Amino acid sequence: MTANPASPAQISALTGHAAVFLPDDPPRTSRIAFFPELLAPDVPSDLSPALRELPVEPVTVAVPHGPDGAVRPRTVEAVVLPVRAALPVLTRARAAGAGGTAAYWGAAAVLALQLAARGRLLPGLSPTDHDAWRLGPLDAADATRLAELAAAMPPLARAVPLPAPDDGAPGTPLLPRPEPLLRAFLDAVADTLPRTPAAALAAGGPAFAADAPQRLPGQRPWATAVAAGHDAGVRVSLRVETMAHARDAAPGFRAVVQLHSLADPTVVADAAELWAGASPATAAFGPRARTDALLTLRRAAAAWEPLRPLLGAAVPDAVDLADEDLAELLDVATARALQAAGVEVHWPRDLVRRLTARAVVGGGDGRARPESAAPSALSPDALFAFDWRFALGDTELSRAELDQLAEAGRPLVRLRDQWVMVSPDELRRARERRDRKVTALDALGAVLTGSAEEDGERFEVAAVGPLAALRDRLADPEAGDREPVVQPPALAATLRDYQLRGLGWLHRMTSLGLGGCLADDMGLGKTITLIALHLHRQLTPATAGPTLVVCPASLLGNWQREIEVFAPGTRVRRHHGPSRDLDDLAPGEFVLTTYGTMRLDAARLADATDWSLVVADEAQHVKNPFSATARELRTIPARARVALTGTPVENNLTELWAILDWTTPGLLGRLTTFRTRYADAVESGTDPAAADRLARLIRPFLLRRRKSDPGIAPELPPKTETDRAVALTVEQAGLYEAEVREGLAAVAGTGGLARRGLVMKLLTSLKQICNHPAQYLKETDPRLPGRSGKLELLDELLDTILAEGASVLVFTQYVRMARLIERHLADRGVPSLLLHGGTPVPRREELVRAFSAGEAPVFLLSLKAAGTGLNLTRAEHVVHYDRWWNPAVEDQATDRAYRIGQDRPVQVHRLIAEGTVEDRIARLLHHKRALADAVLGAGEGALTELSDAELADLVALRGPGGTEEDER
Secondary structure, X not given: OOOOOOOHHHHHHHOOOEEEEEOOOOHHHOEEEEEOOOOOOOOXXXXXXXXHHOOEEEEEEEEEOOOOOOEEEEEEEEEEEEHHHHHHHHHHHHHOOOOHHHHHHHHHHHHHHHHHHOOOEEEEEOOOOEEEEEEOOOOHHHHHHHHHHHHOOOHHHHOOOOOOOOOOOOOOOOOOOHHXXXXXXXXXXXXHOOOOHHHHHHHOOHHHHOOOOOEOHHHHHHHHHHHHHHHOOEEEEEEEEEEOOOOOOOOEEEEXXXXXXXXXXXXXXXXXXXXXXXXXXXXXXXXXXXHHHHHHHHHHHHHOHHHOHHHHOOOOOEEEEOHXXXXXXXXXXXXXXHHHOOEEEEOOOOOEOOEEEEEXXXXXXXXXXXXXXXXXXXXXXXXXXXXXXXXEOOEEEOHHHHHHHHHHOOOEEEEOOEEEEOOHHHHHHHHOOOOEEEEHHHHHHHHHHOEEEEOOEEEEEEEOHHHHHHHHHHOOOOOOOXXXXXXXXXXXXXXXXXXXXXXXXXXXXXXXXXXXXXOOOOXXXXXXXXXXXXXXXXXXXXXXXXXXXXXXXXXHHXXXXXXXXXXXXXXXXXXXXXXXXXXXXXXXXXXXXXXXXXXXXXXXXXXXXXXXXEEEEOHHHHOOOOOHHHHHHHOOOOOOEEEEOOOOOOOOHHHXXXXXXXXXXXXXXXXXXXXXXXXXXXXXXXOHHHHHHHHHHHHHHEEOOOOOOOOOOOOOOOEEEEEEEEOOOHHHHHHHHHHHHHHHHHHOOOOHHHHHHHXXXXXXXXXXXXXXXXXXHOOXXXXXXXXXXXXXXHHHHHHHHHHOOOOEEEEEOOXXXXXXXXXXXXXXXXXXXXXXXXXXXXXXXXXXXXXXXXXXXXXXXXXXXXXXXXXXXXXXXXXXXXXXXXXXXXXXXXXXXXXXXXXXXXXXXXXXXXXXXXXXXXXXXXXOHHHHHHHOOOHHXXXXXXXXXXXXXXXXXXXXXXXHHHHO
């Protein structure tokens, strides 16, 4: 029954495999076999080395054979896991929408778990007399779901041939029928779950709590009776009804036993009618109906003591209920226990009321007031009323009525001249909820999401007064105000429609004292939109003042040029370099500084003036909230803050928290609370409701538009992306295999930081070998031609590009490789420019101007230093000489050429060394882009956590084409 649990990486790999169910006796010893999908008889089905760490054995399956579509048995190597160990794989496959047989069995597993959660579990014996739990009793809706799921079973899901007929006649293998196989799987899941002491109590014996199979042939009559009772299709319920009482006296209550036919839900009869045979409907229950009912009542009495008198009654028709019995029966825990025993409870509609609670935020009296939401309402010291509202059914309760009902301590109470029934525990919990005051941002977060959590329960939240008006104003970031914002007269440009909407949103947020993150795609004009916002704020004394822009050093020149072009006459200064100063700041001046300078001069910047606006451009530079850069940026006060970035989330939601907590401090709460409440649930995919709440919360504060959105940039030409595989030279292949051998040997047996460092060293060395042996060997005077497949392909591409008179950007993450390419192009007589992280700011601007003027057709760029901010639309081609392994970063680099202003098609070429670690990562990025964004967002760093076997599988040198497993 035990097996080593699969690691997260192994679970992920198995979700893409075919899965078949291997039934066994008892059901919990059944297993699931996972193997690569077999598309044809000659397709290999090798398992990856990482999966071979799990239990592997040969399994015979039926697969298509030949052009006629017939199936034939074939033995394959498969990972074979017990059902319990396989459940995480199956449910992950279903949640990921992977399709195929693993996802199908995942859907079946979810159905089994749902039925078990509803208490649909019965003890019994397997055909070989072993203790076994199974799912039941099933009602008509359950039976319909089972039949529909069986009808949808893919052929490969039941591809385990049955034993051949005794006559041995050849022919198509016999496969199990879908519905019995599905039912066997559901029972196998059920049999793995309730192995606890409580299960032994419910089953009446310790055998049903043990993992090891117990053979109990002496219990066969009992098991037959239990099976007959539930398989006959009889269900028991309790109908609570009132007994005669005087007009103003509290009524008495009793629970009446009634039976339902599972075969025909319309057939219902009281137990008294069944025992007396007085109703024609009783004939529909069959001869075992009384026994079935008594067996169910025995289990129900074990769950709820007041039913025990029924077991000794001549006719188990009804039981009188005292006040304490009613209180227990109204409690959720008792209802669940009875439901687990197969008994539903039906209450009189005219008496029972459900106590509900909701919160009203923004006003103490619950009535909306007409005042508008002014910025002062969101000041740090502003407080809003957080008041509870309670209701019984449709009747709203005052706090005095709630106290009166709670003090009664009885389930049956008099409310407004009528008797109502409500759980005393619910009343007690409601009474303990007290009205209070909350901060402005807490109140805003509650009304934007429409809910709040208290003591582990989530409640509806309604907004009133100014807060309701503010919520409506913020609900849609691009919704216009009653008076749409027009572009400021001082702007020397005409904003596009989406840029004007962005300006309106920024004005709305900043005028309220809130911040925002403009997260448009690179090249859609975030800079000009921000310049327009600055000019618009100068029109009103309350918002006028200087703007501080913090950006990467490479963008200082771009910001200054665009301000001079689009806001002529506006003063702009660079606070950068040795002679920087902040004297005599003009009221509407732009001050530009770098993140590095800001970190050094944060105190000077904070004291220099009353900043109207502080802008963080390429805000992903402060995505780590614990970095010195992020900490110092938070110390600079401003009337409003705006973040600009094309990638608000590169790796995880903590980065989004860091950006939005800077623009609007306190909006998302403390980081630990944010991760518990939202990030963990969203990133794991376990709580879709959490993702929806987070989206509603951040939507007003983050405006995201993409080039592909309808109407955003219809004039942009097409972009073509191509992966260009190149073979390693003999020298490269030899160096690669030697490095793999030595690197894996060094990694083996290490752990912690030392291991991560060795893995990073190995991956870096392999990438450098793929680039060029001279880079890896650090040669001082290398011979470059003929030694690298990538360099040869780059030559071919450049010959074609230059013959067309076009220009090209060549990105590499290694400055040394860029210098080698620069030297190689110079030897070939090809003019080129080189920009990297060490290039001084004035020189960067000269290089950009030179390329834009056509002085050189090839621009070599360090990916990290030049992947953001630059406008290089002269280029029609982009070459990624090596991969960063983060799609978002590569897209940003490509957007240096593919942006507003580009009027020619852009071709993107990614050079990949065939059969290497680059090839493996490229396949993952291509086939599982969404997964890659999550798993590989941190680049090589995420790969340091692989096991030794997984690492070996990743870096192994393969022949051209890889393997079928690579495609997954």
